[in-house]
Amino acid sequence: GESVGLHLPTLSVQEGDNSIINCAYSNSASDYFIWYKQESGKGPQFIIDIRSNMDKRQGQRVTVLLNKTVKHLSLQIAATQPGDSAVYFCAERVSGTASKLTFGTGTRLQVTL
């Protein structure tokens, strides 16, 4: 079946450096992708999304890149801060599935001082 997976389960980054979290997806029919941040004991929080007709989208300190050729999605966080420490999930939606999201297993981002 469809799957969304992450390359690295844990990423350790120094405060102030840029972070890159990667995600691979397997379903070429996916047309919408979202990154969520989940802090300990809390629900997933929306960060940024991107549609399949785009290859880049920028937010505040975050950028999502989509490479449909290799089915790869990445989240870049600029000037990483301690408050960015969390688990990050990518999620995909297959076209025509009425917003059903499939989540990956997550990457834990640890920000060191």
Next chain:
Amino acid sequence: EAGVAQSPRYKIIEKRQSVAFWCNPISGHATLYWYQQILGQGPKLLIQFQNNGVVDDSQLPKDRFSAERLKGVDSTLKIQPAKLEDSAVYLCASSSDRGSGNTIYFGEGSWLTVV
């Protein structure tokens, strides 16, 4: 604007007992979702409502799980009887329409431990 509200936040029950979780979505959101998140994994959709109708319940274990959204606003998810493997966080989420690109907002979750 108030977020998605869930209760209880934490629940510990013995196996074979029953439990119910309640969710109040963001005001005006027609679509409501229940997700199950097992520790160390991403959330998995259990059921999706559009107003008070079920859109997708293909991954809901219907022999023990049930959910309803009678008036198209609040929703209740019930597990009876519970099994050890039901220990997880149950996340409620909502979006403003059938979700064709609209953001899905999550609540803080209801943490269930079955012993």
